[in-house]
Amino acid sequence: MFSVEVRDRIMIAHSLPDPFFGPAQKLHGATYLVDVTFFREQLTTQNVVVDIGAALDVLGKTLKPLAYQNLDALPQFGSQLTTTEFLCKYIFDRIAEAARTGALGADGKTLSRIRVTLSETDLARASYEGAIGG
Amino acid sequence: MFSVEVRDRIMIAHSLPDPFFGPAQKLHGATYLVDVTFFREQLTTQNVVVDIGAALDVLGKTLKPLAYQNLDALPQFGSQLTTTEFLCKYIFDRIAEAARTGALGADGKTLSRIRVTLSETDLARASYEGAIGG
Amino acid sequence: MFSVEVRDRIMIAHSLPDPFFGPAQKLHGATYLVDVTFFREQLTTQNVVVDIGAALDVLGKTLKPLAYQNLDALPQFGSQLTTTEFLCKYIFDRIAEAARTGALGADGKTLSRIRVTLSETDLARASYEGAIGG
Amino acid sequence: MFSVEVRDRIMIAHSLPDPFFGPAQKLHGATYLVDVTFFREQLTTQNVVVDIGAALDVLGKTLKPLAYQNLDALPQFGSQLTTTEFLCKYIFDRIAEAARTGALGADGKTLSRIRVTLSETDLARASYEGAIGG
Amino acid sequence: MFSVEVRDRIMIAHSLPDPFFGPAQKLHGATYLVDVTFFREQLTTQNVVVDIGAALDVLGKTLKPLAYQNLDALPQFGSQLTTTEFLCKYIFDRIAEAARTGALGADGKTLSRIRVTLSETDLARASYEGAIGG
Amino acid sequence: MFSVEVRDRIMIAHSLPDPFFGPAQKLHGATYLVDVTFFREQLTTQNVVVDIGAALDVLGKTLKPLAYQNLDALPQFGSQLTTTEFLCKYIFDRIAEAARTGALGADGKTLSRIRVTLSETDLARASYEGAIGG
Secondary structure (H helix, E strand, C coil), X not given: CEEEEEEEEEEEEECCCCHHHHHHHCCEEEEEEEEEEEEECCCCCCCCCCCHHHHHHHHXXXXXXXXXXXXXXXXXXXXXXXXXXXXXXXHHHHHHHHHHCCCCCHHHHXXXXXXXXXXXXXXXXXXXXXXXCC | CEEEXXXXXXXXXXXXCCHHHHHHHCCEEEEEEEEEXXXXXXXXXXXXXXXXXXXXXXXXHHHCCCCCCEHXXXXXXXXXXXXXXXXXXXXHHHHHHHHHCCCCCHHHHXXXXXXXXXXXXXXXEEEEEEECCC | CEEEEEEEEEEEEECCXXXXXXXXXXXXXXXXXXXXXXXXXXXXXXXXXXXXXXXXXXXXXXXXXXXXXXXXXXXXXXXXXXXXXXXXXXXXXXXXXXXXXXXXXXXXXXXXXXXXXXEEECCEEEEEEEECCX | CEEEEEEEEEEEEECCCCHHHHHHHCCEEEEEEEEEEEEECCCCCCXXXXXXXXXXXXXXXXXXXXXXXXXXXXXXXXXXCCCHHHHHHHHHHHHHHHHHCCCCCHHHHHCCEEEEEEEEECCEEEEEEEECCC | CEEEXXXXXXXXXXXXXXXXXXXXXXXXXXXXXXXXXXXXXXXXXXXXXXXXXXHHHHHHHHHCCXXXXXXXXCHHHCCCCCCHHHHHHHHHHHHHHHHHCCCCCHXXXXXXXXXXXXXXXCCEEEEEEEECCC | CXXXXXXXXXXXXXXXXXXXXXXXXXXXXXXXXXXXXXXXXXXXXCCCCCCHHHXXXXXXXXXXXXXXXXXXXXHHHCCCCCCHHHHHXXXXXXXXXXXXXXXXXXXXXXXXXXXEEEECCCCEEEEEEEECCC
């Protein structure tokens, strides 16, 4: 199994309004380092998993609507708790859709799996990994 | 599959008294960076894999009896070779037990897998990954 | 010249309401990795620059009133632009005061300089360095 | 499942002569951080996955014919596009062969899997993972 | 003294044709992580050392003519040995000029010092630091 | 001012037998990442601060007598408290002597300063910087 991983980052505000989260119930924020890993069983004719430039471009476009935002005010999140885990899945869904619809090039449609990892501090991170199939 | 990973660290002394280990047969020591990853198929009702605060707390309590110790003198290790790999499994067993007995909260009992990674230098690390089921 | 450096972190929300800051004018947030470096010409009688445990404790207490906060709502910042640079100096002032008043132990009063570095992403960080003398 | 991971590095020149690669079609170069992970179901009698010293030695010997080379001029690569992904598989094949032929010690023959990861920048890396069986 | 540091990266080929450099005499390559630090005694009216966006932009424009190039073939380097140290100074000169001519904004002209650090592997890096004054 | 920095590492055991050190009074150990920075005002005729290969070699030879040792049992340390700060100065003295006596090449004698940094965990490190002049 081959993989390629690319990195970008966003700075956001949000709150986690459930007693479960203790002090993080209040409005605070985070820098998320976002690592996206693309998996493929066999390389393409150019000997790649995915075009790294296209992967960075898709990742940047996926993150742009979130960058410098207060997630509590974004309609797409409704009343969801925007935990790091939830955001991993949210970003995964958008990148998987980009792969299926050709935004990663024709070969992007045949990727087997994608993993999205968000590091919130030097001590804690979360990830979601799944098949890209719609 | 979702995961959450948390980090802590310990400084210990030990020896590896088998000719296999060359200069490491002598009493020496290590700083271990300890990364523990918790895996779960579906998020809990709070959209998390595990409470990060509880995870850091359980990890800290697991490492405390080892911190600033000479492992050669600890009865729980008997005459075992306390390699980095062995210590990964030892820490895994304690954290898996904490998960099963509710120290990570009620949801901790339904985690699917745990991985423990110990980095001994910038150039070498080991890990153990397994199901938490007792 | 000797130095000792310790690390902690905070997650905050804030806005930078000046057109200079482009998209960062909006309410957003950051994880700050906070590295504090203590400088001393000669070691103390225990061969240290400063007690690392006391240094981590003072750093933690300095950051606690900021952790999980919206800096826009904290009275101590008034209408200041809470840039990364500004926060370096703010944290520096509190840690230098702690040194002068003995919170780092008697030897803390004779430190020569302190540097505070805040990393806001993997690509950008700021610092402030100065003498501790009041 | 246990694993051990070791790190080395090489500095090489190469070109990627296919329009797919844009500016990287030209002769340029890279520092590759090379992380090799060895997997084993059960530890050996010395409580290890593999001798870390032997693993670093095999990795160093594997990389030596590539270090400070222009890959375009090396006969073993023919007209292959020496992408990061391709080089992961090339290094994997050599280390898997070393494992099968005993260069990692007698226990090296019973490793289950190997993963090779090459980081080309702080923002991009690739990997190949497979069973060692010939 | 305040500072701000930003990071970018380039991948280049070059040779170091002097027996002093041993195997690096041959055509090889490197990924350089490039960290540029800007120093200022007092913050500007926006509480910054320099506009981080402008700093990243100037750094990117400075590196673009070198990215994916064989430095041996670039006329600006003549027969100079393009060591990591030399490249630090080369990049410093261009960024200092950009500061003096206003490419970092009006406040960029009053920066006190700049430092350029190039990491060539995880084990080795070089830097040049100087005043910006022409 | 130019600089070059190189990295190596050692794993040691020691105790810090003074009540000041709390739990670290007991025999424990550490992995030290050792970064040595060499400073020079003007580059040599080969456009370098120091031969990186020679610097890594001198660093390795300096660390070898300490590697895999119990520092409490080494005669050169007598009853000194082998704190991280003390070890920075100890390693500095040996590398400065190597520079003065030509082990870094003829140009090594004209280095201006050296800094030695030891990281003991991901959260704490110490350094010593001084002129090399004997």
